[in-house]
Amino acid sequence: MKRGKAYIISAAAISAQEPFKGVNSFEALPVEGGRVLCKDPDFKQFIPPMEARRMSSILKRTLSVSKYVMENSPIKCPDAIISGTGNGCVGDTEVFLMKMIDDGESMLNPSKFICSTPNTCASQIAIALGCNGFNSTHVNDAFSMEGALLDSMMQFEKGEASSIMMVVADQMTDNLYKMLSFLPKLSSIPLSEGATAFLLENKPSERAYAVIEDMIQIRGGVSDNLDKFLSTNGLTWDDIDLVMTSDFPNPKRENFAFIPKEKERLTYKQWCGEYLSASAFGLFCCSDILKNSASKKRILLAVRSGANYSFTLISNLCTN
Amino acid sequence: MSSGIAITGMGIISALGIGLDKTYTSLLEGHCPIASPKYINTVHTNLPCGEVEFSNSQLVDLIGEDKRKLFPRSALLGIVAARAAEQDARLEEGTKVALISGTTVGGMDITESYLKSFLEGPEESDKIFLHLDGVCNDLIADSLKSRVVYTDVISTACSAAANAIAFGAELIESGRYDIIIAGGTESLTKYHFNGFNSLMILDDSPCRPFDASRKGLNLGEGAGFIVLESVEHAQKRGAKIRALLSGWGNACDAFHQTASSPDGKGAYLAMTKALKKAHLAPEDIDYVNAHGTGTQNNDLSEGKALMTLFGEKMPYVGSTKCFTGHATSAAAALEAIISLLVIEKRFIPANLRFETNDPGLSFSPVTETVTDIEVKHVISNSFGFGGNDTSLIFSKYEQ
Numbered sequence: 001m002k003r004g005k006a007y008i009i010s011a012a013a014i015s016a017q018e019p020f021k022g023v024n025s026f027e028a029l030p031v032e033g034g035r036v037l038c039k040d041p042d043f044k045q046f047i048p049p050m051e052a053r054r055m056s057s058i059l060k061r062t063l064s065v066s067k068y069v070m071e072n073s074p075i076k077c078p079d080a081i082i083s084g085t086g087n088g089c090v091g092d093t094e095v096f097l098m099k100m101i102d103d104g105e106s107m108l109n110p111s112k113f114i115c116s117t118p119n120t121c122a123s124q125i126a127i128a129l130g131c132n133g134f135n136s137t138h139v140n141d142a143f144s145m146e147g148a149l150l151d152s153m154m155q156f157e158k159g160e161a162s163s164i165m166m167v168v169a170d171q172m173t174d175n176l177y178k179m180l181s182f183l184p185k186l187s188s189i190p191l192s193e194g195a196t197a198f199l200l201e202n203k204p205s206e207r208a209y210a211v212i213e214d215m216i217q218i219r220g221g222v223s224d225n226l227d228k229f230l231s232t233n234g235l236t237w238d239d240i241d242l243v244m245t246s247d248f249p250n251p252k253r254e255n256f257a258f259i260p261k262e263k264e265r266l267t268y269k270q271w272c273g274e275y276l277s278a279s280a281f282g283l284f285c286c287s288d289i290l291k292n293s294a295s296k297k298r299i300l301l302a303v304r305s306g307a308n309y310s311f312t313l314i315s316n317l318c319t320n
Numbered sequence: 321m322s323s324g325i326a327i328t329g330m331g332i333i334s335a336l337g338i339g340l341d342k343t344y345t346s347l348l349e350g351h352c353p354i355a356s357p358k359y360i361n362t363v364h365t366n367l368p369c370g371e372v373e374f375s376n377s378q379l380v381d382l383i384g385e386d387k388r389k390l391f392p393r394s395a396l397l398g399i400v401a402a403r404a405a406e407q408d409a410r411l412e413e414g415t416k417v418a419l420i421s422g423t424t425v426g427g428m429d430i431t432e433s434y435l436k437s438f439l440e441g442p443e444e445s446d447k448i449f450l451h452l453d454g455v456c457n458d459l460i461a462d463s464l465k466s467r468v469v470y471t472d473v474i475s476t477a478c479s480a481a482a483n484a485i486a487f488g489a490e491l492i493e494s495g496r497y498d499i500i501i502a503g504g505t506e507s508l509t510k511y512h513f514n515g516f517n518s519l520m521i522l523d524d525s526p527c528r529p530f531d532a533s534r535k536g537l538n539l540g541e542g543a544g545f546i547v548l549e550s551v552e553h554a555q556k557r558g559a560k561i562r563a564l565l566s567g568w569g570n571a572c573d574a575f576h577q578t579a580s581s582p583d584g585k586g587a588y589l590a591m592t593k594a595l596k597k598a599h600l601a602p603e604d605i606d607y608v609n610a611h612g613t614g615t616q617n618n619d620l621s622e623g624k625a626l627m628t629l630f631g632e633k634m635p636y637v638g639s640t641k642c643f644t645g646h647a648t649s650a651a652a653a654l655e656a657i658i659s660l661l662v663i664e665k666r667f668i669p670a671n672l673r674f675e676t677n678d679p680g681l682s683f684s685p686v687t688e689t690v691t692d693i694e695v696k697h698v699i700s701n702s703f704g705f706g707g708n709d710t711s712l713i714f715s716k717y718e719q
Contacts, residue, residue, distance in 0.1 A: 003494075081572070086452070086454070087452065088453075088475065093511075096511070096514075096515065097431070097432070097435065097511060098435070100510060100511070100514050101432070101435060101436070104363070105362060105363045105364060105510065105513070105514050105517075106363075108514050108515075108517075108518040109518065110515065110518035110519045113514075113515035113518055113519070114515075114519070114577050114578045114705065115577065116515070117424055117475070117476075117477040117704070117705045117706065118424065118453075118475040119475060119476045119477055119704065119705065119706045119708055120577065120705070120706060122476075122706065123572065123574075123577060123705070123706025123707060123708065124577070124706070126572040126574040126706070126707070127574050127575070127576070127577075127707075129574075130574055131572060131574055132571055132572055132573070132574050132585065132586065132589055133571065133572065134570050134571070134572075135476070135570065135571070135572035135706070135707075135708055136474060136476060136483055136487070136570065136708075137474065137475050137476050138472060138473065138474060138475075139452075139453045139454065139473045139474070139475040140453070140454040140457070140471065140472050140473045141452055141454030141455065142454075143454070143472075144454075147472045147473075147474075150472075151487060154490045154491070154494050157494055158490070158493070158494075175439060178439055179438040179439060179445070179448055180448070182438075182441060182442035182445045183442070183445050183448070217470060218469075219461075219468060219469050219470060219471060276452075
């Protein structure tokens, strides 16, 4: 079966950077540890204040970023909504859990419980947009965006959808930050959070400014697989103008030794910090660079977590 | 000629016991294991549930793991079921597979125990990540004899395992992987008990799906995994094809975070999509393994959707949650395997404790076990929070 490609017609991110802005305006975060807060938009633009008051920050962000992305597109309602999150609606989970532990197992209010499942965001977006189509949520650590993207590409492949809202987010709560800061390996990097949305289409068009050509997720054993991935797509390293990696600008660690030395490299985490589903922000950076820079035609997004990797090919060659 | 994805292995653990034989005989005999919680540490001992009859340490023994290693209960249940599935499919050691699991709470049981310590200092910090669904799935992946080259977790609440199975089928269809182990796992936690209790939808007696006087659901737990491959691939390696996954469909009710729409729009759309995928008409369906939780809202909404789809020609309808309890994210995996047993063993389990028709519904569920019946096609419904509605169709394999 012919591999489905995903054409990006609208995308935006809420992150440690100014909301909805692009790479040109991004500033590098401090490289040491600590917590970097998300810079939120004015939620009133997207959600009635009475409703927003009851919502967790991950829900407000995913609703806002997806509405922003929809507003900047000619599409009224996507055919499917597919989300990714490493840790789900951890804020509401935590509130319910703490109350249960502190106050005992009685008189608990269900409102936090019902919004605590990881698919809350995708469901609430469906309700807000009136979308009865396919709806799914992938929760796979550092590869949650990749699960959502693979799902999107397969929906396109079999002709089940022609437009998909892909939304990926994670939330950092005070308590989660406190817990994670005890871990030595996380104490030296900025911990953050974010919500990123993409409106994808199944075919080339004037309005598409970048195309996700293919994606591979690898559990161990990277180099053979990566070469095969490039060659399957009829490409060599010469066709890659930039590699966007998931590491931090830290010269002591070389996580991507298999990337040719001469290749131009950028790291997206210098802008968004560390959170489980940050690779979605990396994908946004790639799409934004392709939208605004004529000198870059194809970018390889390279993500590593432990012994596992993902590679995503994204280009501005949308018209073929 | 049958079309669909071949199912060549299955593994299950639930309140009904471990394994296909135990599950089958309990269902056939109408043996209901719903009882007061034994292992889970909750004050709600008045709320019966479908608990797996093994403690965590017994499960660790069963899988031959190191007693000093800490496992979330959902991972232990998942390991039992996924290993049984790969064994049932006779996968050779080192076979490349992808593992797709549906789960929601991951290691919530660990988090419940250690949350205060996590916040106080670094002593127990190494256990934090056991909370994550992806980490639990990796524990299952690492325990298999097969070589797991790809993992993913789908978390759409109570339809999670159905979506995991459908995603697995699509990976096969797309040609990306040859063999998929897909299903779901979920363990009972205090979080479940108190969450569902706060919604006031737990029955303090064994549940009565579709009965007019139904008062709510009983929670359950367990894990189920099935092995999926293309028919050609299964034939080539000489695997026994137990049945086919012939259709699947997902739709969003887009009505309310927890309540189903009065007309069951999402449920109807999901079943319609699955039938279309399977190239089947409603009258081809012999049995509906309903979501049938036993709540007023679900059973009425699902019933309305069934009435819209089937009209006067209602097939056998029943919920097996009256045996297993509602195993939330794993429910669809348990019910997929029950549906496969129905086809293979030529029987239909009774929808226990049904007495009075719901005035809003024109049909009653199957009240007595039916035996010696040919079942060619089964729809299994699973609906989750957020109106996430998924239907799977399992079909008899005819060469």
